[in-house]
Amino acid sequence: MVSNDDIIELIKWNPTSAAVLGQVANEVLLPEEQKFFVKHRTLSQFKAMLVDANEMTLVMPRGTGKTEKIHAYRSYRCCTRMPGARGGFVGQSYLKLFENIMPGLIKGWKDLGWQRNVDFWVKERPPKHLGIPEPYGETLDYSHAITTRSGAAMQLISQDRKGSANSMTLHWVQGDEKKLLDKNSIDTELRQANRGDTHLSYAHLPEFHSWLWTTDMPTDQDTMWVLEEEKAAHPERVQLLLDIQLDIYELFQKLLIAHESRRKGILEKIGRLQTYWDAIRRSTFFYHEPKGHDNMEGFGIKQILDLKRTLPSFVFFTSILNKRPFLTEHSFYPDLRDKLHCYDATDYKYVDDNLDKVLSDEGFLFDDCRKDADYNPHAPLAIGLDYGAVINTLSIGQTLHFDLKVINSMYVKHPERLKNLIFKFIDYYRFSKCKIVYYFYDHTAIATNASSDISYADEVTDIFKTNGWKVERCYIGHTPSPKKRFEDWGVSLKGGNDEIFRTIFNRGNNEYLLTAMRLAQIKQGAKGFEKDKTKERDLKIDQRETTHFTDSVDTLLVGCNKFLLNNKRIGFDVAT
Incomplete structure (x- = not known):
């Protein structure tokens, strides 16, 4: 059965439903005082949410909301659906994690309704009087972690501190700038950490032992392995997941105008589709590489033009327009790796x-x-x-x-x-x-x-x-x-x-x-x-x-x- 929370979550991402449900909330499942706000979303952000596969690699330009919209949403889902779970957010360095990633995550969580020091805590243990349990597993290093009201926590993992994920128990992993991360460390150290604990109550969820990686376009031979991941993706399953979400959306539209006697049947159909969606995404790898910058409205055309003027054209075409690079065969520095x-x-x-x-x-x-x-x-x-x-x-x-x-x-x-x-x-x-x-x-x-x-x-x-x-x-x-x-x-x-x-x-x-x-x-x-x-x-x-x-x-x-x-x-x- 689809719960009240499911509808609230849907409308956060769906402007049409938000506008309609905001008017007739008291006639459906929502409390009368519930307020809804239409937020700008890009096609890539919608796809990431609607597919929400167990494993995702998203090669996206700068300024497309990778942290604020996509990583914030995934971590929010993991923390709320898996109380007491322990995730990891991987970065090239703690400096980049705190300087570049944390501000975007915090802003994204605020958009989802979380408040700092009420729903989550950065670099500190939650107040004891709240009775929030420790996350599952070994002792948490609070100086490099984010804890949440559900008891779930996210450890910040820096690859420039060797072995920072050794002996960890993780239930999901996220990371930005994948092209700058060490592939061997991901394939060994992190794969070892993000497994096991199948006895936990949430082990059946698609978020359990999930992976979300984002990066802008790789630009040299040593980082082309990220683009090679496209070959392992499941485009047919991704399309099926999108089709299911479309069916769910259309059923929600019917729900809004259906007679009370028909609502139970519609909700049961939505529940079945949701079950299918969860089952498919548990074993799906979604690779996404949009062509061009798909956040013109939110990023601003003036900003794009300013970057075209100020950035090196190679950086502009790869990092802003998401074009695959042409790597010269006649390099003056051919041995640079x-x-x-x-x-x-x-x-x-x-x-x-x-x-x-x-x-x-x-x-x-x-x-x-x-x-x-x-x-x-x-x-x-x-x-x-x-x-x-x-x-x-x-x-x-x-x-x-x-x-x-x-x-x-x-x-x-x-x-x-x-x-x-x-x-x-x-x-x-x-x-x-x-x-x-x-x-x-x-x-x-x-x-x-x-x-x-x-x-x-x-x-x-x-x-x-x-x-x-x-x-x-x-x-x-x-x-x-x-x-x-x-x-x-x-x-x-x-x-x-x-x-x-x-x-x-x-x-x-x-x-x-x-x-x-x-x-x-x-x-x-x-x-x-x-x-x-x-x-x-x-x-x-x-x-x-x-x-x-x-x-x-x-x-x-x-x-x-x-x-x-x-x-x-x-x-x-x-x-x-």
Whole structure:
């Protein structure tokens, strides 16, 4: 039999039913004082709710309500239908979970009627006087969990803390940005955790041991495994689930105008269809990849156009329009692999101490070097730059043994100038205990021109000195040939050579740099092959995705190999 709660839940997602039932609620099953609000929903959000399969992977653009609408709804369902159950929300890092995911979840739960510290609690145990039981299983780490009035809880799981899901007992799993998660960890650690406990009273529900993954479009070879999941999906079952929901909806429409003598029969039909729906979705995998951005109304066309103007076109087409990427076969950095060369590094002592500020309304952001666990505040920083009128870019690294860690990268675009970029660096690293910079520069930084009698190198040096930094100027000479740089990067990315640093990248701090490296191509020039810089001259293309960023990191690698490898430290021009 369909309950009052089932109807309430249906109308939260169905504007037509909400409008009608809101007028005649007292004549159906609903209390007279019940209020209904028509909320904007996208086609993808409707599909996710109407299918609600046991396992779902949704590859959707940014700004389509993945967290606020889809994850909030699934977690709400799991917590209310499975009292005392224990779920897991998986993220690349706790920083991203609390900074990017939690605000959306909380907003989504509020839309569903939950209130914080009444229906759910973040990072704390519910008050004892409420008598809410502990969730089933091992002791809960409340500092990284959300608890609910039903006794169900959701543990936040960070993949950058190895083994964070080990020995856990989970009854459902959700996660965002699946493309950035470790597939092996999902297939082993999480699969081991999300199983068993079939004796529990809610083990028959489709939500039990369910999986919900969302992500925007994968953009490199190492993340294409997400798109391969489409082959394992069950489109026929998905269509059947949608057909059943349509039948249920039509029966509800009949219920609204049916004579009282017919209502019982209609409700019995709805109940049978609901039973079929539950049975089918228990064994269904739903893969969804909408074509284009399906939230134009909610996201706003102006916002879409603004993003088209401000985002690199590669990022815009993949993350906003959800187009599968074209991965070049003639890459200047063919050995670059996300899984091998990118890492996550968050200082969780600092983050944990300040998470409450992120969840408050203070507008606090982790936007300086204190959040970076790979940054050594007691060691110098090495920098390489690329200079230009349209964009100036900066790559930042530190070395450890035979590793060059590219810990950050920055840029400014016209009308901001080189000085603004250096000020940006100084502000980000204002908490450094060692204000020393190894400044690597080539012949392009020492010339002057008609508009200025000071070179780029002198300008950079003067700004650092004026702001209390010591600069060790390291002139690398003329930029090495494209062939030499291509070969050096091949050795660097493969590793194992004590004449060239192995280079690795902080994934979170180098989004545009990594995008530019993935898109950089080679072409045939007059003196052999070279880096293709054609796009630098096309100002219709966002210059963050062209080779400007790659030139700055080329300079960084060349400089580190020449001056810092094996503690060479020769030829410095020290400016204090």
